[in-house]
Amino acid sequence: MEMKKGTLRQVLLITDGCSNHGEDPIAMAALAREHGITINVIGILEENSPEYHQKGLREVEEIALSGGGVSQIVYTTQLSQTVQMVTKKGMTQTIHGVINSELQQILGKESTIEDLPPEKRGEVMEVVDDLGETMDLELIILVDASGSMEKKLATVQESLIDLSISLNSRIGYNQFALFAFPGKRDETELLIDWTPKLNSLTQAFTKISSGGITPTGPAIKAAINEFTNRRSRRRLITGDEEEYSEGSGF
Amino acid sequence: MKKNTPKGQVSKLNSGDIISGKWHRNEYSIIRELGSGATGTVYLASGKGGKVAVKTGHDSMAIISEVNVLKHFSRVQGRILGPSLIDVDDYVMNGRQVPFYVMEYLKGDSLFQFMKNHSEEWAGILLVQLLTDLSMLHRAGWVFGDLKPDNLLVVGPPSRIRWIDVGGTTQIGRSIKEYTEFFDRGYWGMGTRKAEPSYDLFSACMIMVNLAFPSRFEKKKDGRQQLKEVIRSNPLLANYQSILFKGLYGKYQSAEEMRNDLVSSLNNKGRFKVSAPSQTSSGASRRSVHKKIKKKKKRAMMFETVLLGSFLFIVYLFYLISQSM
Structure with missing residues (x-):
C-alpha cells in the first residue's frame, strides 16, 4: 500500500469543564472533521468535584468522537505523559482512518483493517507507524483559560514543552500554534503563532487574563479558520502545493 | 471512526x-x-x-x-x-x-523481589546482563524505549535478566514509542526522545537509581543537578558514580562501552570481596568477560587432563603386567 506523504492537521484541546458560550463544540468538531482536521481532547479533572465532572467528561468524549480524535481524562499530575500520548494516538488514528477508507474503496464497503487476517494487518500497521513517524504535522493547541483553569496553567505549559520534545524527536516536520480561550478581547486569542518548537512558552500564559466564559465551540471554529487561511496563504506563496486532504480525511 | x-x-x-x-x-x-x-x-x-x-x-x-x-x-x-x-x-x-x-510464559522474580533476597552487587551484575542484551538489540537497529523494572524479570537459576514487555521498542532514528517518565531523559530535561542507543543507556542508569530508591521521586526544578546529588549521596549508587554520570549524560557511544566499564569496576572493587555470595558473583562477571578465552583454555585443560590420565593408566597397566609376570 502506498500513500503520498502529506500534512497531518490536528487540534489538541485542553479543557477542564463545560463550554457555556457560542457554538456547540460538538457541532464544530464535526465541521472540523469535514475539513480533514482531527480534534483530540484532554479533560483535566479537579480532584474533588465529582458532579461537575460527569458533565465535563461527557463533553470531552463527545467532542473527540465527533472530531474523529482521541480523548482522555486526567488529573494534572499525569498531564505531560497524557498530552503526548493523546496527540500521537490522534495522529495514528487519523492515518488509520484514511487507510480504512482506501481499503473500503478497494475491498468494498465493510472492510476495515480489523477485518484483515492478523498477518496482513501487521503489514498495514507498519505503514501506519511509518506515516505517523514521517508525515509533517500541523498542530493547533487550544487551551481553556477560563477562571477554574488558572491554577493549572503552569502544568499545562510544562506539558506542552514536553510535547514539543516528543514531537520534535520524530522524523517528520512540525508546526505548532497556540490559542487560548477566552482571550483578552476576543473569544479566542492567538498566543503563539506558527513555530517549529514550543520552548518559547514562558511568556505566553502570563498574558492570559482568565475570564468567566468558556467558549469551546468558537475556539474550535477559530482553529478551523486558521488551518484554512494558512493553507490558502501557502498556496498563494508556493503556487500549488498539493496537500493530502480532500475527501480522505486529511 | x-x-x-x-x-x-x-x-x-x-x-x-x-x-x-x-x-x-x-x-x-x-x-x-x-x-x-x-x-x-x-x-x-x-x-x-x-x-x-x-x-x-x-x-x-x-x-x-x-x-x-x-x-x-x-x-x-x-x-x-x-x-x-x-x-x-x-x-x-x-x-x-x-x-x-x-x-x-516467562517465570521469575521482579527486579525488586530478586534484590530483596540477594546481595547488593547483584544490581551491577544484572545491569551488565541487561547491557549485553541491549548491545545486541542496538546492533540489530532497535532501541528498547520503555526500559524499567516492570518490564524486566529475573529468571533462573542461573539468574539472568529477561525482557517481558517489548511494546516500546522502536527503530533507531525514530521517536520513542512508549516511555515512563522516571526513566525518560526527556522528562529530566537531559535529552530528546529520539530512539538512539544513549536513550536506553539513560534508562538503564535510572533502573539502578530506582533500585536504590524503590518508591522513586519526582523531578524538581533542575533535573540534572538533582540526579547528580542523589547519586553522590547514596552508598549503592556512589559505587557506580562515574559510570552512572557518563550514562546519564549520554557520554557512552554504545551499550558495550558502558558494559565494559561496569565489568571492570565490578572486577576491581575490593569492597565486594567481603561476603561469600559476592565472590561467586564477581567471578560470574569475570567469567563472562573472558568467556571465549576461558572456553578455549578449558578445552585445552581438558585435553591435558585426558592425556595425563591415559598416560598414568598405561603406566599403571605396565606396572600390573610386570607385577603379574
Whole structure:
C-alpha cells in the first residue's frame, strides 16, 4: 500500500469543564472533521468535584468522537505523559482512518483493517507507524483559560514543552500554534503563532487574563479558520502545493 | 471512526474463560491475570503446548504494533531477547472482536523481589546482563524505549535478566514509542526522545537509581543537578558514580562501552570481596568477560587432563603386567 506523504492537521484541546458560550463544540468538531482536521481532547479533572465532572467528561468524549480524535481524562499530575500520548494516538488514528477508507474503496464497503487476517494487518500497521513517524504535522493547541483553569496553567505549559520534545524527536516536520480561550478581547486569542518548537512558552500564559466564559465551540471554529487561511496563504506563496486532504480525511 | 471507544471497554477475562482464535482456531484457557499496562492486559493461560502468556487489549492498533515488534525480535540473530511470539489472532466476545497475541510464559522474580533476597552487587551484575542484551538489540537497529523494572524479570537459576514487555521498542532514528517518565531523559530535561542507543543507556542508569530508591521521586526544578546529588549521596549508587554520570549524560557511544566499564569496576572493587555470595558473583562477571578465552583454555585443560590420565593408566597397566609376570 502506498500513500503520498502529506500534512497531518490536528487540534489538541485542553479543557477542564463545560463550554457555556457560542457554538456547540460538538457541532464544530464535526465541521472540523469535514475539513480533514482531527480534534483530540484532554479533560483535566479537579480532584474533588465529582458532579461537575460527569458533565465535563461527557463533553470531552463527545467532542473527540465527533472530531474523529482521541480523548482522555486526567488529573494534572499525569498531564505531560497524557498530552503526548493523546496527540500521537490522534495522529495514528487519523492515518488509520484514511487507510480504512482506501481499503473500503478497494475491498468494498465493510472492510476495515480489523477485518484483515492478523498477518496482513501487521503489514498495514507498519505503514501506519511509518506515516505517523514521517508525515509533517500541523498542530493547533487550544487551551481553556477560563477562571477554574488558572491554577493549572503552569502544568499545562510544562506539558506542552514536553510535547514539543516528543514531537520534535520524530522524523517528520512540525508546526505548532497556540490559542487560548477566552482571550483578552476576543473569544479566542492567538498566543503563539506558527513555530517549529514550543520552548518559547514562558511568556505566553502570563498574558492570559482568565475570564468567566468558556467558549469551546468558537475556539474550535477559530482553529478551523486558521488551518484554512494558512493553507490558502501557502498556496498563494508556493503556487500549488498539493496537500493530502480532500475527501480522505486529511 | 468506530475505533473511538474509550479505554477499558474490553471486558476482563476471568479464570476458566476460554478464548478461541477466529483465524487460527487455537484455544486458550485463562488461568489468571499477570498484569495490565497502557495497551492491554496480560493473562497466564494454558494452550496446546502448555502455559503461555496471552495479551489482549482495547487498542487494536497498539496490539498490532507490538506484534510487529515481537516478530522483529525473532529475527535478532542467534539470541532470544524478548519473549518469543507463539500466535496472533482475534477472539469474539459479546459480539466484539478483540485482538490478542500469545507469547512464551516467562517465570521469575521482579527486579525488586530478586534484590530483596540477594546481595547488593547483584544490581551491577544484572545491569551488565541487561547491557549485553541491549548491545545486541542496538546492533540489530532497535532501541528498547520503555526500559524499567516492570518490564524486566529475573529468571533462573542461573539468574539472568529477561525482557517481558517489548511494546516500546522502536527503530533507531525514530521517536520513542512508549516511555515512563522516571526513566525518560526527556522528562529530566537531559535529552530528546529520539530512539538512539544513549536513550536506553539513560534508562538503564535510572533502573539502578530506582533500585536504590524503590518508591522513586519526582523531578524538581533542575533535573540534572538533582540526579547528580542523589547519586553522590547514596552508598549503592556512589559505587557506580562515574559510570552512572557518563550514562546519564549520554557520554557512552554504545551499550558495550558502558558494559565494559561496569565489568571492570565490578572486577576491581575490593569492597565486594567481603561476603561469600559476592565472590561467586564477581567471578560470574569475570567469567563472562573472558568467556571465549576461558572456553578455549578449558578445552585445552581438558585435553591435558585426558592425556595425563591415559598416560598414568598405561603406566599403571605396565606396572600390573610386570607385577603379574
